[in-house]
Amino acid sequence: MSTHGVEPAPPSPSGVQAALRFTGLPVSWFSKRPKLPSRNWLIFIGVTSSLVGLYAYDRKKCRDIRTSYIQRVEHLSQLPMGSMELPRKVTVYACKWPGDEDASRGLRYFRKYIKPILVSAAVDYDVQNGLRHGGLARQIADRVKLQRRIDAGLETPPPSIVPIPVKLSKEEKALRELEGGSIIIGRTTFKEYMEGLRRGWTESPERIDREDVLAHALEKDGQFDEPELADPVAGLDGEPIPTNSRLLSTQNAQTFSPLKLSASASTPPSSPTLNSSLAPPSAIPPQSPLLLVPFTNYIGFKQIPRMIADFFNQRAKVTAGAEAAYRLIMGHTRPFSAPSPTPAAAPLFSPDERQPETDLDFDREGESYYQSSLSSFLQDIGKARNEYYSALPARLAAARALARGEREPTKEEQNHPPPSEVELREERMKKEMRWKDNEEGWSIIRPDKPVAWDERFRDALRVFVNPPGGH
Secondary structure, three states: OOOOOOOOOOOOOOHHHHHHHHHOOOHHHOOOOOOOOOHHHHHHHHHHHHHHHHHHHHHHHHHHHHHHHHHHHHHHHHOOOOOOOOOOEEEEEEEOOOOOOOOOHHHHHHHHHOHHHHHHOOOEEEEEEEOOOOHHHHHHHHHHHHHHHHHOOOOOOOOOOOOOOOOOOHHHHHHHHHHHOEEEEHHHHHHHHHHHHHHHHHOOOOOOOHHHHHHHHHHOOOOOOOOOOOOOOEOOOOOEOOOHHHOOOHHHHHHOOHHHHHHHHHOOOOOHHHHHHOOOOOOOOOOOOEEEEOOOOOOOHHHHHHHHHHHOOHHHHHHHHHHHHHHHHHOOEEEOOOOOOOOOOOOOOOOOOOOOOOHHHOOHHHHHHOOHHHHHHHHHHHHHHHHHHHHHHHHHHHHHHHHHOOOOOOHHHHHOOOOOHHHHHHHHHHHHHHHHHHHHHHHHHOOOOOOOOOHHHOOOOEEEOOOOOOO
């Protein structure tokens, strides 16, 4: 019997297919074979799955690393304490990164990578963040000078804002600071910290009002002086006719105003004993040990590849932060490494005559990531100052003319009143204070400026290191 022209019978469905036929699925789906996606879909799936895999792997490693370090130190938080004891406390120093408007980058680095380990070991911390260049150095210098005045008996310690049941003596406070430590985030912070120490232990501890010193300096530049007019025509009796130029100038009026007189009268004269008795000490007491934490903030279009690589390699930062916190918690220190006061001569025919690296070279590589636009930092300040002072005479003339009623205000001036002379003086004071602070701060942290150093620091500073035997 011939079988030509007869279609073969379809294969009988399997048990799963027979069950799925009654679910409403098309019968053609049961015999459909899978095939590879198109080229574009393969590219999309490959790239997406790779990025997701890198991200998931990196974050899992971050959790594992952080958990491992927390397990090493969490037993310290379970040790019993007396009712009158205080936990160990450290001070965190951070400051603004050059070229970044966000002044809390370094502080966020501490809170994300170092703080979890410290909290696990029940270590308390205090934060000092410099919001402007040079601000942290001034804070540290003022704190040291205040302590010098208190030690000399010239000033009483400030009262505590929050009453505490434990009152420590001077020796106990110094011991607690030495048992704590100072966390330095990045080289910029390190420069300001060392400059603040140098000023605090070198300059006079007298209280100096920076705004008052600047105000006296600005009074002598003549920017707000009245323009001198020609001599008026004498009257019939030989006396000159009184004019505005003969009236009391604004500068003299401010000098002899009741507010100025009362302020100057209430300011006590500087004590001659203060200048004679508080010379810089020949040796300074031991300072709290330093935990030097490298920190680099990538900014700018050229740093985008590094930002992307850094995003998928957060485990490196977690490891560095956990190791730094572990060094501080264990408390092992070594003397501060500084250049010798009498450096030895380089050997003859030496290929490299540079001095060996010391702790003053800490995180020097981070300065290479500063933006190139910072090279004109001082020039930009000078340009802004020149533009302000070139427009100041016209603004001052308009303010005086309106105040004396010499002309009527325009429609624009009625809708938007121009600043008065008093407001212009206040505005100028704020601008000059900011410009001078920025210039002073940049002179501390600029890349070509070495870290401030004083030979008295050699025996007073120590640095946290890894405990013996590694981790």
